[in-house]
Each structure stands twice: as structure tokens, then as C-alpha cells.
Amino acid sequence: MTMPADTQAAPPPLTADAFAHVDHWIFDLDNTLYSHEARVWPQVDARITLFLAEMFGLDGLSSRALQKYYYQRYGTTLKGLMEEYGIDPADFLDFAHRIDLTLLDPNPALGDAIAALPGRKLILTNGSRGHAENVAGKLGILQHFEDIFDIVEAGFTPKPERSTYEHFLLKHAVDPGRAAMFEDIEKNLLVPSALGMQTVLIVPSTPDPFREAWEQAAIEGRHVHHVTADLAGFLAPLGRPDERPA
Incomplete structure (x- = not known):
């Protein structure tokens, strides 16, 4: 429940x-x-959306939808991108975790x-x-x-x-x-x-x-x-x- x-x-x-x-x-x-x-995770989440937007030339809404698709199908966006496009995970992780910890x-x-x-x-x-x-x-x-x-x-x-x-x-x-x-x-x-x-x-x-x-x-x-x-x-x-x- x-x-x-x-x-x-x-x-x-x-x-x-x-x-x-x-x-x-x-x-x-x-x-x-x-x-x-x-506000740590929202920054990571937004960076992942931005990564997809830059990788595929998508607008924000389309990139967000693709991110949710990968998350639901593969468990993480990274796993989906590795499975379908063979991306370098180090580049993705570095980009996604380049955030501001000021509020932490x-x-x-x-x-x-x-x-x-x-x-x-x-x-x-x-x-x-x-x-x-x-x-x-x-x-x-x-x-x-x-x-x-x-x-x-x-x-x-x-x-x-x-x-x-x-x-x-x-x-x-x-x-x-x-x-x-x-x-x-x-x-x-x-x-x-x-x-x-x-x-x-x-x-x-x-x-x-x-x-x-x-x-x-x-x-x-x-x-x-x-x-x-x-x-x-x-x-x-x-x-x-x-x-x-x-």
C-alpha cells in the first residue's frame, strides 16, 4: 500500500x-x-536531460521524455545510452555530476x-x-x-x-x-x-x-x-x- x-x-x-x-x-x-x-539530485537530473539534448539535438521536453524512457526500460539513462549507442560512461558521469553543492x-x-x-x-x-x-x-x-x-x-x-x-x-x-x-x-x-x-x-x-x-x-x-x-x-x-x- x-x-x-x-x-x-x-x-x-x-x-x-x-x-x-x-x-x-x-x-x-x-x-x-x-x-x-x-537540491543535489535535481541538478544531476537536469544535467542528464541536458546531456541528451546536446547528444541528439533535442528540445528540453523531448530530451526529458527520452530520459524517462531510458530510466524505465534500463534502470538508468546511462545504461540505455551504453546499450543502444555505446557511449563512454566516463564522459556521461563526469557531465552529470558536475554540480553545485552550495546548499548541501x-x-x-x-x-x-x-x-x-x-x-x-x-x-x-x-x-x-x-x-x-x-x-x-x-x-x-x-x-x-x-x-x-x-x-x-x-x-x-x-x-x-x-x-x-x-x-x-x-x-x-x-x-x-x-x-x-x-x-x-x-x-x-x-x-x-x-x-x-x-x-x-x-x-x-x-x-x-x-x-x-x-x-x-x-x-x-x-x-x-x-x-x-x-x-x-x-x-x-x-x-x-x-x-x-x-
Whole structure:
């Protein structure tokens, strides 16, 4: 069941043992580790539209429609352009992630919460390593992550493809039964849940005008174990076992 973004679903209650076994913490990047108010993803989205416009000589509306087509068919615009035109992915990623991070403020509360989590912390993103490093660096949290698994490491096969998660788990020797996955798109939690991870859906605290409604809805389903609009607040008690909610 989906709910509008401005109607917050009550998350499943946290229990003392819900994360007691977790020592591998896996985070998506865009719209998960930062709020949409920072206007990071809209810039990337607009740059992708511009890339298509320049590549094909299209107007803005036609370029946007083509972008949506590739996203729906291939999972990412990049994958579609590689499959159909054999473009250089490095050029695309460099162009798409050439953005302004002025509105992205450091988040010391989130940094403290991530640092306190027991075990390993990793980023799993459909973006590039450079983009992840820039964003996490500006947030002041990059140093808390052991590594970043980006779209290049995934062989340009994006989430939610099962092979991408399996490749990630193998590369980093992660036991999914001891892992938690944090994501802002619910379909990207289907495979993690099936593999045995705890899953947490991050929803915006206010509606995001730059994203589709389905991308920011609170979902109730077997593959979504927890829902939160406050990642730092959600994580804080999980780093202190004696204060985990009962």
C-alpha cells in the first residue's frame, strides 16, 4: 500500500533486537544521506536531460521524455545510452555530476550517528564514486565509510538488479543476514530484504517537487521493515545498544 508523501506512514515499531545482529550498514547516497532541500539530485537530473539534448539535438521536453524512457526500460539513462549507442560512461558521469553543492550543509548529527554504529559502513550507489565522495565529503561524513560501491563497480548494472547486490556482497564480504540497507526508493529494497537484510526506507519530511510521487511514498510491505524521515534520529539509538528502543 502506498501513501502520499505528505501523509507520513507510521513506521513499524523498533524492537530491542531488530538491529542487534547488524554489523554491516549499507547506505544509498542520493536523497538518502541528505535532504532534498539541498537540491543535489535535481541538478544531476537536469544535467542528464541536458546531456541528451546536446547528444541528439533535442528540445528540453523531448530530451526529458527520452530520459524517462531510458530510466524505465534500463534502470538508468546511462545504461540505455551504453546499450543502444555505446557511449563512454566516463564522459556521461563526469557531465552529470558536475554540480553545485552550495546548499548541501555539513550534518554533524548524522556523522556522529554513523560513526557510533557498530561494525562496517558502506555506500552502495547508482552514481559515481566521485559524486559520492563529493557529497559525503561536503556532509562531513565521508571518513566514516569503509568504501563506496558505485555504478562502475557494478559493471553499469544499476540497483535494483539482483546481480548488483550480489556483486557488492561478494566484493566486500558482507553477510546479508548481518546487514541493514538504507534506501529512498522502495523497489531497491526488494532484493536486500529477500537476501535477509534489515531494510529501512527513507522518505522526505516534506514533499519533493522534483521527484515522482511513487519515489517518495511511504510503503508498507514485507520488503520494507522500517520507515523514517529522519535518518540521523533513526540511527542514533542504534549506535548505543543500551539505549536501543524496546
